[in-house]
Amino acid sequence: MEGPLAIVVGILIATGVYLMLARDLLHYLFGLVMISNAANLAIFITGRLTRASPALIPEGLEVPPMPVANPLPQALILTAIVIGFGLLAFTLALIAQAYKVLGTLDVDTMRIAEPRKIKRKASP
Amino acid sequence: MSWLLALPFLIPIGTALATFSARARHPLCGALSVLGCTILLIIAVTIILLVEQNGPIAAQMGDWEAPFGITLVADRLSAIMLLISAIVGLCVSLFALSDIDKNRVTLGFHSFFQLLLAGVCGSFVTGDLFNLYVWFEVMLIASFALLVLGGERVQLDGGIKYVALNLISTLLMLTSIGLIYGLTGTLNMAQLHISLAAVNNPVAVSALAVLFIAAFGIKAAIFPLFFWLPASYHTPPVAVTAVFAGLLTKVGVYTLIRTFTLIFPNDPGFTHNILLGTALLTMLTGVLGAAAQYEFRKILAFHIISQIGFLVLGLALNSPLALAGSVFYIVHNIVAKTNLFLISGTVQRLSGSFELSEIGGIYKASPLLSTFFFIAAFSLSGFPPLSGFWAKLLLLKASLDQTAYLVAAVILITGVLTLYSMSKIWAEAFWKPDPTGDCSDLYTLSLPERLQRLLPVAFLALVTLGLGLLPEPLINYALATASELLEPKDYLDAVLKPESIQSMGNR
DSSP: OHHHHHHHHHHHHHHHHHHHTSSBHHHHHHHHHHHHHHHHHHHHHHTOOOOOBOSOOOTTOSSOSSOBOOOHHHHHHHHHHHHHHHHHHHHHHHHHHHHHHHOOOBGGGOOSSSOOHHHHHHOO | OHHHHHHHHHHHHHHHHHHHHTTTSHHHHHHHHHHHHHHHHHHHHHHHHHHHHHSOEEEEGGGOOTTTSOEEEEOHHHHHHHHHHHHHHHHHHHHHHHHSOHHHHHTTHHHHHHHHHHHHHHHHHBOBHHHHHHHHHHHHHHHHHHHHTTOOHHHHHHHHHHHHHHHHHHHHHHHHHHHHHHHHSOOBHHHHHHHHHHOOOHHHHHHHHHHHHHHHHHHHTOTTSOTHHHHHTTSSOHHHHHHIIIIIHHHHHHHHHHIIIIISOSOHHHHHHHHHHHHHHHHHHHHHHHHTOOBHHHHHHHHHHHHHHHHHHHHHHOSHHHHHHHHHHHHHHHHHHHHHHHHHHHHHHHHSOSBGGGOOOHHHHOHHHHHHHHHHHHHHTTOTTSHHHHHHHHHHHHHHHTTOHHHHHHHHHHHHHHHHHHHHHIIIIIISOOSSSOOOOGGGSOHHHHHHHHHHHHHHHHHHHHHHHSOHHHHHHHHHHHHHHHSTHHHHHHHSOHHHHHHHHHO
């Protein structure tokens, strides 16, 4: 199963990068969501996908009697999803605020912090 | 012992909660923040004394043995970084009392500032890659908030670019952490040192190394990944810029040094050559970018990039002397850079502008402030007997020892161009007559404000001067740090049980 999922990761990243290259900030955000999901999926695959049993140890034993699935990547993903959710929510709020205040989502017209030299000469 | 290593991030988190509940009560809120930073400084001093005495110390969180739980480690590098961060934290929190307006304090400035310190300190003490990612996120979200707090147009504009590029770095880091786990089955840095050497897949290891360079490189602002820095650093209040300039990019450099001495030390021909090339280009582009600017903070922002090049250069040259140079340089640079930004804030307070064409006559208005600027700025460009001279000398000596003449030439050229920018600021803002005539002197400020603005600056200038006049203790410490980084046996012993090192070595 690792092979097809790896290809899915590739497709997600390619689509995400394509979206992020757009000048529109919302496209950028959607691209970011895709790549963030691709990263989580990649961690998931690194735990190896097996049909092994859940990582539970029966009572009285110190180690599981048979091979079990690796639970660590899933714990990592859970953390990463929560953090990623917070960051994406912040970014969305920031973009919304920027749209309200700056009146545009086109990054090419966002030049307030770094004004173009020519413009500054025109209005001294 | 185990609690001591957790305190560098527990104290700032506690302070953040306290300041958040007191954010509407102004004098109290700021005082709490300063108090928290003072306690942090005491803890950092304790840790550095312990490490200096006993070598690296480690603490297993929740009593889970090393590769299974999260380990906190402090070796010489972590300890000195903690100490210098605590110093910067204290100075900036003091400066912020007068620099940050009431509106921003009510919005929670001090809480975000403390959370940022927690993230920074957490990154320095953690011995686990995924935990490092978590601390990076703490640091990142706090820095996002600090950057756009207040919501001015220019802040939002700079903030968008900062957020956009830093999130990419986060995702790269997360992906590479996932992949390194897939390759070795561990995320403990000490165990990775052993496990990764045993992985017989050079292509995958090299690809991972490059991913890590890119992920941490964006954080550290190396060439060509630095564009978020000059786009955003001049937009927030000066106290925010000062702490960003002092600490944020340096955490990126710290992780680069940690990763490429502990986890990927085995293929220096490949990884360290990439680092060397980017370091040289970073030094040159940064300093050339600064030469083109005429705004106080933008010049300083470009110089951050140029200095990052020096820090990475020491790592890339990969000799004990060069690494020692990097460590010395980090300490010198954090102190001098933070100080320069703090001074720029006071200059703006006096003259009302950051544009060099609109400032002038500061030397006449305030000789004391000008002296402090002189010390910090000329230390940055490497004048003897200031701290920057010794930092550059160590790196220069290291590059000449390796007959890397091109590297030595770039170091010298960058030094000269830094001098050009610094004397430009000196001549424009301090020396030339005041163009507008409305520049007030320091005595128009109230006494508490004068103290809050001058004490941190004076202290940092004294540190710069002290490191310049008495460099030997720090140079010895830096040399010890370098040998510890290149021979991480003590670090491994502190983190892992001896038998587990043995069994992993045999496999």
